[in-house]
Amino acid sequence: MQIHVVQQGQSVYGIAQAYNVPVEDLIRANELQAPNELVVGQALVIPIIGSYYWVQPGDNLFSISRKFGLSYQQLANINRINVNQPLPVGFRLYIPPQKKTSAEFNGYVEPRGASVSQNLIDSAREAAPYLTYLAPFSFQALRDGSLKEPLLNDFPNIAKANNVVLMMVITNQEQDQFSDELGRILLNDMAIQNRFLNNIVSTAKKYGFRDIHFDFEFLRPEDREAYNRFLRKAKQRFSQEGWLLSTALAPKTRADQKGKWYEGHDYKAHGEIVDFVVIMTYEWGYSGGPAMAVSPIGPVREVLTYAISEIPSKKILMGQNLYGYDWTLPFVPGSISKAISPQEAIEIARQHKVSISYDQEAQAPYFRYFDSEGKQHEVWFEDARSIQAKFNLIKELNLRGMSYWKLGLSFPQNWLLLNENFEVVKRA
Structure with a gap:
């Protein structure tokens, strides 16, 4: 699989010809809405086996081979060149596909309103072959230990049909806001806590959940140990049923972070x-803050580096956004940006005839444009390059895998590259 960044004057036909792939395959892989109007700076996934590398200044056969985990003799043999042959800048080398790494992937789905949209159902069904877990968000705990159920629709059947573990996400939310008081009650009132656990068990059995996932946020500092005790108790209870237990954690960089x-x-x-x-x-x-990359690689690395110092790396799923934001400039505190899919971002750039730039430090694409009212906007989103950078980090840090927030937003390149990089673990 090759990632190609569109340059000025390039067309879908010329790019397809350069890589010797059918135009239709290139259009289909990237779900191009307007294939005759590519955006300069747009990243395309080229559906080929392996990839190509063009020699850069300072490269040699040995340095290039190390980048791709090959010996220089292998690289020379594959490309039918002499190991002592000088490599001119721009010379094209074929790189064979690398061995896939086994990893787990979770996808949250968040039904909103009175019914589950067909788009969300279709998105879950399309993603399920690439998932280990499917996580409807969320069962909201109530103060008496009962549960308010989300709309589940066909999600249990989609999980079952694709050998995906159905994840029961439980939150301490009230009116869709995390509540420290609700957390206090659930973690400290033993009668309510026991009722809560009993309700979880009966509900999980009813729908076929096999991982119980607590997303308890904004807890009081004094409830930290109470949460730990609760998890030990829950683990003992759920293990009797043969279920997994997982939690969602805020992105910390030190143990005493305030x-x-x-x-x-x-x-x-x-x-x-x-x-x-x-x-x-x-x-x-984020939606209520100033324009910047949603998951810049530097801060993500910093969090995960700390995490693996406290948690076994094979117990960690990296959280990953499947969305970007469109901010109106200048940023005004209290204003809210619009969440968009990667495909929507490209379409906005195309409609406004602006180029897409790529921030190498953040490893994220972005662009600016003016709307019909003359207001300037800044858009940050995800593309093939940014998601490949995260996949590389999973492999470098030997993580368990990745968890997506959230399905329902179109990003076809993610799934193609996931399949190129990983063997998805199926536990069902």
């Missing part, structure tokens, strides 16, 4: 108690 989002989460304890964690490594750029 802030309402962080202090209730004990990385080391979760790493010892639960089967795996989802670390929410996204929302640096």
